Amino acid sequence: MIFKQISYGPDGCASYFLGCAKAKEAAVVDPLASVGIEEYLMEAAERGLAITQVIETHTHADHLSCGRALSEATGATYWLGEAARPLVTYDFTGMHDGDELRVGKVSIRVIATPGHTPDSVCLLVTDQARSAEPWFLLTGDTLFVGDVGRPDLLVGDRRLDVYDAKERAGLLFQSLKERLLTLPDHVEIYPGHFGGSACGGVNMSGKAASTIAFERRFNLALQHDDAESFGQFVVAGLKPLPKNYAQIKRQNLGLKEDA
Amino acid sequence: MPALEVSAFVAAIDRGAIPLDLRSPVQYAAAHIACSVLLQFGRQDLGDRAELYLDKSDPYVLLMEPAPLGPVAEKLLAGAGYQVAGYLQGGLKSWSEAGLPVRTMATGTVQELQSKLAAGESVPLIDVREDFEFDWAHIDGAVNLPHGEIWERGAQLDHERPWYVICNDQVRSGAAAGMLERLGFRQLTLVLGGTAAWLEAGYPVIKAG
Numbered sequence: 506m507i508f509k510q511i512s513y514g515p516d517g518c519a520s521y522f523l524g525c526a527k528a529k530e531a532a533v534v535d536p537l538a539s540v541g542i543e544e545y546l547m548e549a550a551e552r553g554l555a556i557t558q559v560i561e562t563h564t565h566a567d568h569l570s571c572g573r574a575l576s577e578a579t580g581a582t583y584w585l586g587e588a589a590r591p592l593v594t595y596d597f598t599g600m601h602d603g604d605e606l607r608v609g610k611v612s613i614r615v616i617a618t619p620g621h622t623p624d625s626v627c628l629l630v631t632d633q634a635r636s637a638e639p640w641f642l643l644t645g646d647t648l649f650v651g652d653v654g655r656p657d658l659l660v661g662d663r664r665l666d667v668y669d670a671k672e673r674a675g676l677l678f679q680s681l682k683e684r685l686l687t688l689p690d691h692v693e694i695y696p697g698h699f700g701g702s703a704c705g706g707v708n709m710s711g712k713a714a715s716t717i718a719f720e721r722r723f724n725l726a727l728q729h730d731d732a733e734s735f736g737q738f739v740v741a742g743l744k745p746l747p748k749n750y751a752q753i754k755r756q757n758l759g760l761k762e763d764a
Numbered sequence: 765m766p767a768l769e770v771s772a773f774v775a776a777i778d779r780g781a782i783p784l785d786l787r788s789p790v791q792y793a794a795a796h797i798a799c800s801v802l803l804q805f806g807r808q809d810l811g812d813r814a815e816l817y818l819d820k821s822d823p824y825v826l827l828m829e830p831a832p833l834g835p836v837a838e839k840l841l842a843g844a845g846y847q848v849a850g851y852l853q854g855g856l857k858s859w860s861e862a863g864l865p866v867r868t869m870a871t872g873t874v875q876e877l878q879s880k881l882a883a884g885e886s887v888p889l890i891d892v893r894e895d896f897e898f899d900w901a902h903i904d905g906a907v908n909l910p911h912g913e914i915w916e917r918g919a920q921l922d923h924e925r926p927w928y929v930i931c932n933d934q935v936r937s938g939a940a941a942g943m944l945e946r947l948g949f950r951q952l953t954l955v956l957g958g959t960a961a962w963l964e965a966g967y968p969v970i971k972a973g
Contacts, residue, residue: 527957529790546833550805553788553935578830 506611506632507531507552508641510695510713513539517702518568519713521643521695522548523630525609532558532608533581534628534643535697538569542578549579558606560584560613562645562697563625564592566658566754567704567747586617586624594759600626610634616684620677621646621654621704627685629692641693642717648685649696651710653677653726655743656736658704658750674736681727690718703750706742767834767853770862773825776849781823786810786837789938793954795856795866797827802942804935805837811844816912817939818846826851827859869941870953874962877928877955881905889928890921892940893959897932899972903962911936914943926951933958 507524516539524531531554533545549556556579559572563586573595576583584606587599600606602617614629628643646654656673693716698704700711708725721727726742729735747753768776777783783800785792792802803814805828818824824846828837834851842848852859860866880887881903891902892911902908909917911931921927927949931937934956941952963969 529788543832543836546830547805547807547836550786550788550828550833551807553790553804555788578832 506634507554508630509548511537511540511544511548512699512713513537513568515539516568517698517700517704517709519695519697519699520545523608523611523613524549524552524554525611526552526554527634528609529554530557530608531555532560532606532611532613533572533575534560535562535565535645536571536575538571538574540571542571542575545575546578555579556581558582558584558608558613560600560606560628561586562628562643562647563622564589564754564757565646565697566622566750566757567698567702569753570757586615586626588617588619589622589624592624592758602626614639616642618645618647618677618680618684620656620673620680622658625654625680629688638689639692641695642685642688643695643697644685645697646704647677647680648694648720648724649698649705649709650694650712650715650720651724652705652708652742653681653724653739655705656739657743658746658754670740671736674739675732677739678729678732678735686717686721686727688717690716690721692717694720703744703747706739706744708742766850768825768850769853770858770864772850773852773859774864776823776825779823781825781849782818784818784824784826784841785942786826786828786833789934789941789954790871790956791829792938792942793869793871795860795868796942797856797859798865798867799946800827800942801946802938804938805833807836807840810837810840811846813939814841814844814846817915817943820845820847823847823849825849827856828852829855831855867945869945870951871956872928872953874955874957874965874967877903877930878962878965878967887928888922888925889930890940890944891959892929892931892936897959901959901963901969901971903930903959904968904970906930909940911940914940914947918944918947918949921949923947923949924951926953928953928955930955930962931958932960 521534585597604615606613657670891906898908
């Protein structure tokens with residue numbers, strides 16, 4: 506399989522390009538407007554691949570997505586967690602927990618992991634050409650290297666009138682403990698942010714990949730055994746809110762087209 | 765550095781510009797402009813690979829998809845010293861919608877090729893990899909004509925025969941097949957997956973020395 510992390514340093518954002526050279530298909534996860542659609546199109550074109558899937562792990566609050574533009578340029582299906590349906594103004598194909606997306610021999614299983622946002626998903630990737638065992642997990646803003654997602658970016662989501670930051674922290678705890686830490690030790694983790702990104706807390710590592718086993722053992726937030734102490738720990742370690750986050754989130758939700 | 769509408773694109777070809785197709789060999793095989801040269805896009809090495817086949821004294825017009833890569837490809841080739849008159853706005857879709865004809869090229873898998881050979885059929889096969897790759901492993905009966913020598917040596921082959929064209933995947937064989945089509949070959953089959961797929965399937969090869 507083809508797998509490449511495409512990051513934008515100044516924001517500590519990471520996006521992912523996955524492909525199957527045999528099927529000549531590719532998927533792009535969390536494409537970044539700061540990188541630009543041409544970058545992803547070139548990755549595909551120089552390998553003779555067609556981008557057939559564009560996937561968002563959630564609606565982002567810290568950076569602009571170019572997912573819809575990339576989907577329009579390629580004709581790829583645009584995927585977003587079904588929970589985003591009432592939040593956004595544009596159409597998308599909804600992902601549900603347990604859905605499996607295919608890119609040739611590569612399968613992408615959707616794990617619903619609400620917490621950072623209601624629509625957050627993690628994507629468990631298996632290269633069937635190598636093994637039926639999952640190989641790695643794209644964790645979006647749910648789990649980072651050394652840290653976890655922040656539960657307090659509520660813009661837009663308030664239209665659901667469901668969650669507050671504390672409830673979010675509880676959901677995040679449940680998603681992490683029950684859905685992610687139960688995965689096999691060898692599963693690698695590729696997060697949506699690393700280093701100085703404002704989307705996590707102060708413990709986020711500058712290293713851009715890890716494993717389930719390492720994070721289970723050494724991620725400080727994951728050493729808490731109940732949702733309450735987890736929530737207190739996470740909130741205590743938060744960074745300032747991302748710059749312009751409310752405006753960015755509104756734009757990604759389709760509530761405002763121009764920044 | 766313009767996006768050319770179909771009429772301007774055709775006019776440039778009429779004035780002698782060579783249509784250069786930068787899409788994948790699979791897209792080219794499905795439908796392409798007659799006598800276009802195929803060179804799969806590459807951001808690092810497009811200019812270097814172009815120099816293997818394309819004369820800088822000729823003018824070119826480009827076909828590239830998706831649309832946002834048209835200007836990117838034009839910039840890369842112009843930067844490598846090529847005269848690029850522009851790229852086709854709207855890609856091959858706009859060409860077809862203008863009622864202009866497209867050509868297709870047959871494709872085949874290594875499995876199809878192997879079953880023909882196993883059945884004793886005579887399958888004329890051109891292997892366009894470099895000679896050292898050919899020596900390392902090639903399909904019995906293949907003729908070695910390296911992709912960089914097609915313009916000079918392609919005419920030595922019988923253009924009436926139904927040639928299969930193979931490389932290690934389909935990038936160089938696609939480029940070679942495009943050049944052979946320009947030289948008048950009309951019954952070409954592009955072998956997708958190439959020698960790598962042949963070896964992966966466990967089919968027999970000849971090794972020199």
